[in-house]
Amino acid sequence: MRSQVRMDMEIESKHKSEWAEAQKIHISVDLEAAAKQQLKFLAAVDRKRFLYEGPALQRAIYRYNAFWLPLLAKHSESQLVEGPLVVPLDCEWIWHCHRLNPIRYKSDCEDLYGRILDNSDVVSSTQGTCSRQTEEIWTKLYPEEHYELDLAAAFKEDISERILGLKKCTAYDLVSAVKRQSPFFYQVSRPHMSHDVFIEEALARYKGFLHIIRRNKEKSIRRFCVPTYDVDLMWHSHQLHPVSYCEDLIRVHGKVLEHDDMDSDRSKGQKLDNGFSGTTNQWEETFGKRYWRAGAMYRGGTPSPVTLVPFSSKSKKGNDLFSSDEYQNIVQVPEVKFVEVLLEFAGVRGLPESHKGRLSVMFSKSQPDLFFNAKQRLSILSESGEKMVASFNCEPKGELLFELVSYCPSTLPIKRKPRVLGSASLSLQDYLVPVSKLSDEKWLELVPSSGYAGLESMCLRVGFSFTVPSPALYALRMVRSRPFAKNSCLFPLSGRTQHAKSWTRIMTDAGTEVITLQMRSSKKERGKDNLTPRKEVIGITASGECTVAEFMENGWSLLGSRWSLRFQKSSCENSHLCMLIGDRVVNISPGRKLDYEPKHHGTQKTERDFVTAVEFSADTPYGEAVALINLKSGVVKVKEEPLLLTMVVLAFVLSDIMENEGFKGLPATEDNAEADNLFTKESGLQAVGKENVTAFQVESQVESQVELNGDAVKGVEEVPANSLSTASGCGSGCGSGCGSGCGSMVKSGGGDSGRGSGQGNMVESSGCGTGCGGGCGSGCGGGCGSMVKSTGCGGCGSGCGGCGGGCGNMVKSSGCGGCGAGCGGCGGGTMVAGSRQQT
Template identity: 55%
Template sequence: MEKEQELEWAEAQKIGISIDLVAAAKQQLKFLAAVDRSRWLYEGPALERAIYRYNACWLPLLAKHSEAQIIEGPLVVPLDCEWVWHCHRLNPVRYKSDCVGFYGRILDNHNVVSSIQGSSKGDSEQSWKELYPNEPSDFCLAEGFFEKVSGDGKYTQYDLLSAVQRQVPFFYQVSRPHMDNDLFLESAVARYKGFLHLIKRNRERSLNRFCVPTYDVDLIWHSHQLQPASYCKDLNELLGKVLEHDDTDSDRSKGKKLDSGFSDTTKQWEDTFGTRYWKAGAMYRGSAPSPITSPPCSSYIVAEKVIASNEHKEAISLPQVKAVEVMLEFVGVRNLPENHKGSLSVIFSKSQPDTICNGSRRLSILSESGEKQVASFSCQSNGYLLFELVSHSPSNLKISSPDKTLGSTVFSLEDFLNPVSTLSMEKWLELTPSSCTVDSKPISLRVALSFSIPFPAPHVLHMVRSYEFSKWSSFCPLPGMLQFTKSWTRVIDESGNEVITLQMRSRNNSKSKLKKEVIGIGKYGEVRTLAEFVGAEWSLIDSSPWSLDLQKRPDKDGDLFALTGLRKVKLFPGRKLEYEPKQCEKHRSERDFVTLVEFSAEDPYGRAITLFDFKSGIFKVKEEWMVLPGIILAFILSDTLREKGYKGLENCEFGNKLIAKKDVALNVETANRKRVTPEKATATTEGRDSECKNALLSGGGTALKSAGCGGGGCGGGCGNMVKSGGCGSGCGGKCGNMVNSGGCGSGCGGGCGNTVNNSGCEGGKCGKMVDSGGGCGSGCGSGCGNMVKSGGCGSGCGGNCGNKVNSGGCGSGCGGGGCGGKASGNSTANPSGNPN
C-alpha cells in the first residue's frame, strides 16, 4: 500500500458511526434466521396479511409509543410485523418520507426489542389488545375472511410486497458461520467505512457511480439502515443527505448494471486503497438450494434437547479436519531476468496431499497480462500453498514448447491461521530460483490472499468391498446355523487409514426366520453387533436407538426412508440442499446419491448432514454424532442395492434405477477383490471440468492408487479408476471404469469404456477390455471394440479393432478398415496380430 493510499484508508476509518455495528449485525443475523424458519412470511396470503398488520397496527402502535412511552418496559414487535418493518427500513429514503408524512417524525427502534429478544411480552400484548381487540398480537393466518382493523388509512404506497421478496435471497448469502465471527465483522465494519468513503469521494468529484458492496459490507450497511435515526444522522453528517439503498437490480449478467457497477467499485477501491476489494467468505455464493419440503410438519420438530450417544464412540476415532475458504490473486512480479521472453503465469497447489484441494491451477499475473484473475477455493487449514512462476515461449512448431519454471515459494497456512491473526494479506514473496544461477536480486511475486475463519470440514469416508475373508473373520464362531457372507467391507478415512471393518451375517433363529446382523470389527480386533434386521426393519444398536424401515414408501416430500430415533432424519434420493450440484458436477446422475436430512426446531425445513455416493463408495458426514450411524446406513443400503429384486427398492423409481446399474457395481467389486490399499497420490486438475475433482487420495474420478486425470483438456468424466494409470492429457470423453488398467493415454478422443487388467487406451474409443494386455496403442484413431484376453490395438490403429476374444489384437499400423469382429483376432495362427 503506497503512502497516499494508506492516508486514504486512514481517512476512511475516521467516519463516525453512532451505533455498535458489530452487535447490530449479530442481532440481524439471528432475526433473519428466525424469519427463515417461518418461510410462510416470504410470499402468498401470509405475507399480504403481515403487510396489512404492519400498516394498520404496528406503525400506529409504534407512533404512540415513541410519542409517550405506553408501557413501562420496551415494546416487543411481533415477528411478522418486524419482518415487513425490516424490509421497509432497507429503503431509508422512502421510510423516512413515509414516517414524516404520516407521523411527523422518523419512527425509530429506540426502546423497541425484537420478537426473538423479548422474553416478557405481556405488557406489549396488553397494549396491542387494547388498541386492536379483534386482531391477535401473535400472527395467525386463519382461513377465509378476517376482519380488518379500523384506522385512519395511513398506509404507505411503497410496494412492500416486492420489497420483501427482494430481501428473501439475502439470508442465504450471509448465513455462513464465519459471518457471526467478531474478527470477520470488525473487518467488515472497517470495509463499510471504506465503501462510504468511496461514495463521498464520488460526490466531491461530481461522479455518478453505482457502487456495489460485497456481502460483508452489505450486512453492515443493512445493520446501519435498521437503526433509522442513527443512519439518517450519520449519513447527513458525512454526505449531506441520506444515502439511498437500491436493491432493485438483481441481474448479474455480464455487462448489466450490477456487473458493471461491481467492476467499477473494485477498480476504484483498489486504486484508492491499494488492497483487494474481493474477500473470502463475502462474495456471491450462487442461488439458494431448492427447498426439500413444503411447509414444515410439526412431526419433524424435536422439542427436547438431544444428547448424542457415546455408545460405540471408542470404535470410531476420526481426527477433526479444519477447512478454510481462500481467495487468491497474483498482482505483480519484479526483478525478472533481463533476457526473459515469453508469457508469465503462476501455478499454485497444496505442497502436500489435501483431501479438499488435491490439484493445481494456473493464474495469470495482473501486471503482466492486464487481465484480472482471482481463484476461489477451499482447502485444509494446515500445510503450505506452493506457488511456481512459469514462463511459456511461443513456438513455430506444431508441438508447443514446455513451460519453464523460473522460481517457486511456499506460504504457510498454519502460521497465518493458527490462531487467526488477520483475514487478508498482500505482500511481495521472494522466489527460490529453479536453477543454480543466482541473480543480484531474486524474483519476487506480489501475492494477495484472503481467508475465511476456519471451519470443521466434513469427514470423507470410503467403503472398499472385498470377497476375501478379513483377518478377523474367524472371530466369534456363534452357535447355531451361523452363515458368514464371503464379503467384507473396510471403511477408510481421509488419510487412507482403516476406520472399521463391516460384515453382514445371517442366520436362522429358533423360529426358522432369517435374521441379519451388521458386525463391526475395530482396528484392535474388537467385535460389536452394530445393527439387526428383524421383519422389515433395521435397528441400529445404540443407547439412543435408531430404526430404518426399508419397506416405507416415499411420502409427499419424496424421501425414501426415515431413520427414526430422538433425532428426525430422512433419506432423500439425489443431492439435496447444501450438496445440490453446481456447474460441472451436474453431469453426474442423481440416482447415484442419497442425502440424509435432519429436521429439527432449528431447521424445520431440513439440513443436509450426510451424502452417500453409491457409485464411488464415498460418503461425506458433517456431524460427529452421525459418523457411526452413517457408516452403518451406507453399508446396509449398499448391501440392499446389490440384492436385485429387493421389494423395498422396487417400490420406488430410485431403487429400480440403481438395481439396473448392478453391472457397474460388479466392476467395482471385481477391483475390490484385489484388496487394493489406497496410497497417496497427486495430480494436476488444471483444465478439468469433470468428476475428477471428487477424487479420494488420487488425482481423478473415484480412484484408488490411480494417476488420475492428466493435464488440461480432460473433457468428460474419468469414472471409477482403481490401480489405474488414469486419463492422459486431452482425454476428450469418458474413460469409464478402469481397474488395474494403464488408463487412457494422451489424445484419447472418445471414451475408454470399462477396462479391467488392461494396459489402457490412447487416441480413440477402447470399448470394454478385460485382460487385454496391449490395450489401444498411441494414435488409435477410432474404437478398439470389446476385447477380452486380447493383445490390444497397436500404435497407429486407424479404424476399428472390432470385437476380439483370445486374440492377438491389431498390430502397429492397422489401417482404416479395422480388424473386424473375429473371435481369435485376425488369425489364430498369427499371434503378432498383424493383418494378412
C-alpha cells in the first residue's frame, strides 16, 4: 500500500511539473480579453446572417480585397488617422475567417503586400470606438463605395466580374472558409463561455495544448492534436493577432502552427478519429488531468432557422419593459439554477488484499435535487480498462456522494447484493459558491464501511468538471380540475366561481399551485337588440380574482391589453400560427424550434403537440426561442420570469381553441397519473411508471431513431442488454499541424433531453471526433440517462445530460474533442455534451 502511494505521489509530482512547464509558455496577447471580444464580435455577425452566404457575402469578400486590405496596408506604412482604424463589420468577418488559416493568411499578405498585415492598430466596430475618422479616410480613398456594406447594391449587382478584375486579391476560397466558420458561434455562444473563471482556465488549457504539441516535436512524434471548444476559442483568439501568433508559435515550436479547417473525413481510423484519441491519451498521461471539459463539448448541429429574413424593428429586448406592469407579480416562481457536470473515476488504491469481484462507484446527491435525484453506477478506468464519463445536470449546492461497491461473482441464479467498501463526498459549494474553480482531479479518501474499519486508507481518484451556474427554465403545467367544492380552502372563491364547471390549475414542478384559470362565456349588449358572444379568461390567486385575457372583435387581448394575439388567416408548416404584439414581438410557431429543436427528427404527429414562442427584436433579428408549450401535456417552459404569466395565458387560450377544433385537450382531473408522467417528461419531476426513451444511431451523419422503454426506479439503474445499439461517426473541428486540414463539426449522437422517467439506453460507437456520438434519451425524471460506449473516439462525448430526477448519461469512450492540432495533420472531433432541458 505504502509503495503504491509513493508511486502515485511520484507520478503526480511529474504531472505537476509538466503542467507548470506548460504554463511558462509566453503569449504576447491578452487572450482572455481577446476571447471575450471575439465572442462579442461573433454575436454581432450572427445578427447579420446575410454575411454567411449569397450576394452580401460575395460583396463583403470584394470589399475586403478591394478596399480593406489596401487601406490596412497604407495605414501600417504611415498612420492615416490619429486613432486606430475601425474596420467595417462585413470586412472584419471576412478578415476573421482569412486569419483563421494562419499559414495561408501569412503567405497571402506577403505575396500581395510584402508583409503580414496585423491588427495592432485596428479595433472592431463592436467595441464602440467612434468610426468617424476611418469613414472620412475611406470616403477620400474610395468615393464610390460606402463605408458600411450597401445591401441594396449587393443584391442588384453581380460582383464576380469585379472580383476577377482586382489586381490584388487572394485566391483563397473565402466563401468556403466562411461556410466552415459560421457554425462556430453556436458552439461557443452559451453565457458561461465568457465567465472570467472559465476563460482563465481555458487559457491555461490552451498552453497545455501547445505544450503537448511541443513534446511531440521533441520526440519526433507526428500526432494530430484536437482541442475542445474552450481551447479552440483561445486558439482562434490567438490567430486573430497574426504577427503575435507567428512570433509566439515560432518561439514555442520553431514554426507557425497550422490551423486548417478543411478536413472533414469522419470515418473510423482516419485523421480526425486517431488525432482525438491520441490527444486525449497524451493529455491525461502528461498532466494527470481529464481532457474533457463541462460546457466545452460539441452541442450538436446548429438549430434550423425559423426565418431567413431578419426582423427590422429597433426595439430592444429587456426585462425592464414590464417593471411597472400590474400583472408582473401575479405569478411568482422562484429561480432555480443548474450546472452541467462531467464525472470520471480514474483509479482506486488501498483495496483489501482479500477483495474479489468487480468494482464500480455509485454516485448521487446528498440532498433533494430538481435535476438529479437518483443513484447511478459508473465503472473505474483503472479496474475496467474502459473509459466512462458521466454527464448530468444538478443544482449547484449540496454534495456529490460516492460509494465504492464490489459485485462478487456468483453461480446462483439470484444476484448477490453489492457490498459497499467505503464512501466519500465532494462539496459543490467549495467550487461554485462563489465560482472559484470549474475543474479538478484528486484522490478522495474513502471512509470504510462497517466490516472494513481496520483497513488502511482506501482512496478513489475522481476527475470532475462543472459549468458556471446558470438559470434553469421556468416550468409550469396546466392540469384541468374537477369543480371545486364549496368548502374549498385553496383560494377564497366567490359564490359565482365556486360553481364553475371546470378550472385549470397552473402548478410548478415542485407541485405548488400559482394560479387557477377559467374560460368564461357571456353575452355583451351592443345596442338594444344586438347581442354578441364574449369570452374572457379569469385568473384566481390567493390575493383575488382578475381578468387576464379577453376576446375582442379583432382577436384576443392579454394582460389588460399589454399584448394582443393575432392569428394567421392561413399558414404553412414553416410559418407562425399567431403573433403576440406588445412591447415585444413574439411569433408562435408550430413544433419545437431553435433551442428546443429535437436532436433527432421527430415525427410530424409528435411535433403537432408543440408550439414555440420566438421573440424578434433588434438584438435577436432572426428570433430567439423564449418559451415552449406542449399542448398535449400542458407543460409550459419559459426562459424569463416576466413572460411567465403571458405564456401561461397564451397556452390556456391556445388549448381552448385547439380543443374546440378537435384537438385532444389538457389532461383532466388533478389526480391523473398520465398527466403526471407527461409533466415529468417535460419538466423534471420524479417519474412514475414507464416512459419512452429515444436513442440515435449515427452513421456518417445520417440519423435514425430507435424507441426503447425503460422502467423508472428511485435506486440503482442498470442498462439492459437489449438496450444496446451501435453507431459510427465522428466529429471534427479545426486542426493544426504542419500542412494539414481540418474538419467541420458533426452531430454525433445527442438526443432528446426528455425529462421523463425511464432509463436511457446505451450506444456503442466506433466513431471519432465528436466524442463519438452519444445518443441520448436522457432519462431525466427518476430514471437514469443514456450511456455511450465508444472506442477510437476522443474524450468523453458525453451524450445527453440527465435532467430532472434521473441520472445523467454515461459516456464510455476513449477520447473526445474539438479542433485538431499537431505536426502533420489537423482536424479532429469535438466532444458531445450532455443535452438538457435548461438553456
